[in-house]
Structure formats: C-alpha cells, structure tokens
Amino acid sequence: MKTFTISEINECRNHISTTLAREYDKPLYDAFFKKIRVYSVASDKIVLVADGALSKTILEQKYARELEDRFYDLTMTRFTVAFIQESQISEATEEQNDLAQYGDFFKGSFVDPNYTFDNFVVGQNNQEAQKASLIVAETPGNIFQTLFIYGGSGLGKTHLLNAIGNYIKNSNPEKKILYTSSQDFINEYLDFVNGDSKKEQLIKFLKRFDVFLIDDIQMLKDKKKTQEFFFNIYEDFRQNHKQVVLTSDRLPGELDGIDTRLITRFTSGLSVPVMKPDSHTCREILEKKLISGGYDVSNYDEEVLIFLSEKFKDSVRNLEGALVRLNFYASLNKYERITLDVCADALRGMVDVSDAKNKVTEQKILNVVADYYSLSVAQITGKMKTGNIANARHIAIYLIRDMLDVPFKKIGSIFNGRDHSTVMHSVEIVEKMLKNDSQAKLVVEELKKRILS
Ligand code: ADP
Numbered sequence: 001m002k003t004f005t006i007s008e009i010n011e012c013r014n015h016i017s018t019t020l021a022r023e024y025d026k027p028l029y030d031a032f033f034k035k036i037r038v039y040s041v042a043s044d045k046i047v048l049v050a051d052g053a054l055s056k057t058i059l060e061q062k063y064a065r066e067l068e069d070r071f072y073d074l075t076m077t078r079f080t081v082a083f084i085q086e087s088q089i090s091e092a093t094e095e096q097n098d099l100a101q102y103g104d105f106f107k108g109s110f111v112d113p114n115y116t117f118d119n120f121v122v123g124q125n126n127q128e129a130q131k132a133s134l135i136v137a138e139t140p141g142n143i144f145q146t147l148f149i150y151g152g153s154g155l156g157k158t159h160l161l162n163a164i165g166n167y168i169k170n171s172n173p174e175k176k177i178l179y180t181s182s183q184d185f186i187n188e189y190l191d192f193v194n195g196d197s198k199k200e201q202l203i204k205f206l207k208r209f210d211v212f213l214i215d216d217i218q219m220l221k222d223k224k225k226t227q228e229f230f231f232n233i234y235e236d237f238r239q240n241h242k243q244v245v246l247t248s249d250r251l252p253g254e255l256d257g258i259d260t261r262l263i264t265r266f267t268s269g270l271s272v273p274v275m276k277p278d279s280h281t282c283r284e285i286l287e288k289k290l291i292s293g294g295y296d297v298s299n300y301d302e303e304v305l306i307f308l309s310e311k312f313k314d315s316v317r318n319l320e321g322a323l324v325r326l327n328f329y330a331s332l333n334k335y336e337r338i339t340l341d342v343c344a345d346a347l348r349g350m351v352d353v354s355d356a357k358n359k360v361t362e363q364k365i366l367n368v369v370a371d372y373y374s375l376s377v378a379q380i381t382g383k384m385k386t387g388n389i390a391n392a393r394h395i396a397i398y399l400i401r402d403m404l405d406v407p408f409k410k411i412g413s414i415f416n417g418r419d420h421s422t423v424m425h426s427v428e429i430v431e432k433m434l435k436n437d438s439q440a441k442l443v444v445e446e447l448k449k450r451i452l453s
C-alpha cells in the first residue's frame with residue numbers, strides 16, 4: 001500500500017478545497033472549509049486542523065464523511081478523517097507527535113533557528129550559493145532537486161543549509177524538513193539498524209520528509225553500508241520530486257571513498273561553492289555579529305575592525321571565536337572602548353596583533369598613500385594642488401586622523417605647517433566622499449588594508 005506524505009495529502013486538500021469552493025455557498029465555505037489544514041497523516045488516518053471549536057464540531061458531525069470520500073477519490077485509500085482545534089496544538093508538540101508515530105529517530109537533529117538568510121551576509125564569495133539556496137527554499141523540490149553546497153570549513157555551509165530549512169518552515173509550513181549532520185545519519189543508521197523491522201521503520205520515517213538537508217556528506221567516506229542506505233532514501237526523494245540539499249568540504253567529483261552512483265547523482269544536481277570572504281564581506285559579517293550580540297560597533301576602534309576582518313578572512317568561524325574572546329576579555333576588564341591594544345591583549349597567542357599595531361605610524365600611512373597614487377611623500381605633504389596630489393593629501397590626512405587619532409594641529413605640522421582648520425577641512429572632504437562615493441570608499445578600505453598589513 002502506498003504511504004502518503006503530508007505534502008501529498010496537502011495537495012489533495014488544496015484540490016478538495018477548490019472543488020468545495022465551487023460547490024458550496026461562499027459564507028459556508030469560508031466559515032468551515034477555507035481554513036482547514038492538514039495536521040498529520042498516518043497509513044489510515046488524516047487529521048485536519050479546524051480553526052475553532054464550533055467549526056470542529058460541525059466538520060466532525062456533518063462533513064467528515066464527505067471529506068473521507070473526497071480523499072478517497074484522489075488517493076484511492078480509505079482514510080478516516082479526524083479534526084483537532086487550532087488552539088490545541090503548539091508547533092513543538094505538533095512536530096513531536098507527528099514524528100513519534102514513526103519511531104524515535106534523529107532526536108537531536110533540528111533546524112537551527114539562529115541561522116537564517118536575514119543574518120547571512122552576501123558577498124562575492126558566496127552570492128551564488130546564497131542565491132541557489134534561496135531559490136531552493138522558495139521552490140523546494142521544483143527547480144534544483146539536488147543542491148550541493150561545497151567549500152572550506154567555517155565559510156557558511158551549515159548556515160545556508162539551516163537558512164533553507166528555516167525559510168521553508170515559514171513559507172511552507174506543511175513541508176516536513178529533516179536536517180541532519182552526516183555523522184548523526186551514520187549514528188542513527190548504526191544504532192537502530194539491528195533488525196530488518198527497525199530498518200524498515202527508519203526508512204519509513206525518513207521517507208515521510210519532504211526536504212532532506214544533510215550536512216558534511218564527505219563524512220560518509222568509506223561507510224559502505226550507510227552509503228547504500230542513504231542511496232536508497234535519496235533515490236526515493238528524487239523519484240518523488242522532493243528536495244535534497246547537501247553540503248561537503250569539496251566538489252562532488254573530488255569526494256573519495258564515496259560510491260560512484262552517489263557522486264554521479266550529486267554531479268547531475270546544481271553544485272555551488274562558498275569561498276573565503278574578502279575583507280569587505282568579512283567586515284560586514286563582523287559588524288552584523290556584533291550588533292546581533294548586542295554590542296555597540298562604535299565602541300570598537302576602526303583599526304580593530306579592520307584588523308579582525310583582515311586576519312580572520314580564512315574562516316568566519318575563527319572570526320566569531322576571536323570576537324567572543326575579545327568581548328569576554330573586554331567585559332571582564334570593564335573596557336568600554338575596544339582599541340587595538342585591548343584586542344592585542346585579548347587575542348594574545350591567537351594571532352600576532354602587536355605586530356600589526358606597531359607598524360602603523362604617520363610615516364607608514366604617508367608611504368602607503370604615496371605608493372598607491374604613484375607620488376612621492378614630499379609631494380603629498382607639500383603645497384602643490386595639481387592632478388591627484390590634493391586628493392591624495394586629503395586622504396592621507398584623513399587616514400592619519402582616523403587611524404592614529406592624532407590632533408589636527410600635529411597633523412598640520414606634518415603637512416608643511418598647515419593650520420588646524422585646513423586639516424579639518426580635508427578630513428571633512430574625505431568623510432563626505434566616503435558617504436557618497438562608493439569608489440572612494442573602496443580606495444580608503446584598500447589603503448587601510450595595506451597600512452595594516
Ligand atoms: P561551515 O559549515 O561552512 O563550516 P558554518 O556555516 O558553520 O560554516 O559557519 C561558521 C560560522 O560563521 C557560523 O556561526 C555562521 O553563522 C558564520 N558565518 C559564515 N558565513 C557567514 C555569512 N556570510 N554571514 C554571516 N555569518 C556567517
């Protein structure tokens with residue numbers, strides 16, 4: 001006998017609803033049928049949700065039989081139709097009850113609500129992966145039935161996988177989503193598959209899902225039996241046009257110790273990379289993490305932000321680790337202002353902060369700016385205003401002020417005895433440019449990077 005997934009029954013429900021809307025008067029239809037949704041489906045029973053006590057009673061007494069017939073017409077299966085009231089269920093019990101009837105599997109696996117598209121920063125390094133994930137989340141099982149996200153550790157694969165899960169939960173609540181790490185999948189398989197009946201139960205459990213999100217598939221390496229089991233489930237998903245999303249630390253073709261049948265299928269899906277973020281994206285991630293952690297970005301010196309986003313480009317996970325340590329250290333010592341000194345002390349042993357810190361001097365800034373604009377330091381500090389010179393000078397003044405917090409007066413003395421207000425004026429010009437001119441912003445970022453490297 002065919003077992004039906006909740007999404008199939010839900011499709012039937014949509015179909016029945018359209019028919020009923022045609023056949024019944026609008027007020028009647030609106031009052032009782034319109035809001036019905038599917039709560040659960042077992043081999044012989046469909047439970048529907050009624051929006052209130054009155055609808056529940058009326059539906060049970062007057063329309064249950066009719067609905068059973070209509071489900072029969074579509075499924076050729078005699079289901080009993082029962083009702084529960086919307087207010088009787090909370091989301092948590094709903095999921096648990098629903099799963100419990102199929103066995104006690106994957107207890108520790110769930111979609112992490114903290115990883116969403118909203119808090120995922122998109123940059124050049126991950127825009128393809130983010131876009132593909134979003135498409136999948138919007139059209140599960142429809143466009144890219146297999147999505148394969150690959151890339152190095154700490155670059156956002158698990159985040160995206162969960163974001164897909166969270167998105168579907170909101171937009172398509174009837175879809176059953178299983179998120180699991182490959183390690184949990186292996187453990188489940190080993191723990192529960194002692195006898196065939198258990199195995200059947202596990203298969204049944206897995207097949208009920210509409211969306212299968214499986215993390216770090218490279219872990220199945222050399223696990224022949226688990227791979228075979230996974231293959232069968234995966235084939236079932238493919239045949240039923242359900243969504244599978246996998247992550248891996250490398251491209252499908254580069255996986256070793258994985259059955260070629262699986263690799264062929266992964267390859268035929270859409271593969272998208274997540275790469276290392278550039279410092280600009282890293283900076284954005286950093287700020288987002290601070291804000292979401294309840295920290296005030298303005299308490300962090302610009303150098304600290306630049307330094308961290310330069311130093312931890314290789315892994316966003318390490319960047320987060322550094323932030324946790326830094327913030328912990330700062331709160332322990334009651335530092336309000338997070339300077340490069342504080343950062344250096346907090347991350348001692350983790351990275352060489354003092355190195356970067358010592359290097360930043362007025363001279364270094366002048367050298368870097370001069371080099372960037374192919375000018376001499378003397379031209380930058382001098383009086384000429386032709387060509388690029390004035391612009392380079394404004395920027396050098398701005399950088400000295402911004403990165404070293406040197407008084408205007410002292411800056412003036414470096415620049416050929418210019419007075420306080422002239423220096424201030426340069427700083428203002430650059431600040432304005434940074435607001436309105438994205439090209440100028442990039443230039444300043446690049447210069448800061450060079451100064452700190
Ligand atoms: P992976 O699975 O690729 O090893 P994760 O998805 O676990 O990496 O990411 C590690 C950490 O970095 C997570 O806390 C995640 O939220 C964060 N992270 C990675 N990329 C981004 C991004 N683009 N925007 C926001 N956070 C990110």
Ligand code: MG
Pocket residue numbers: 157158159215216
């Ligand atoms: Mg991961």
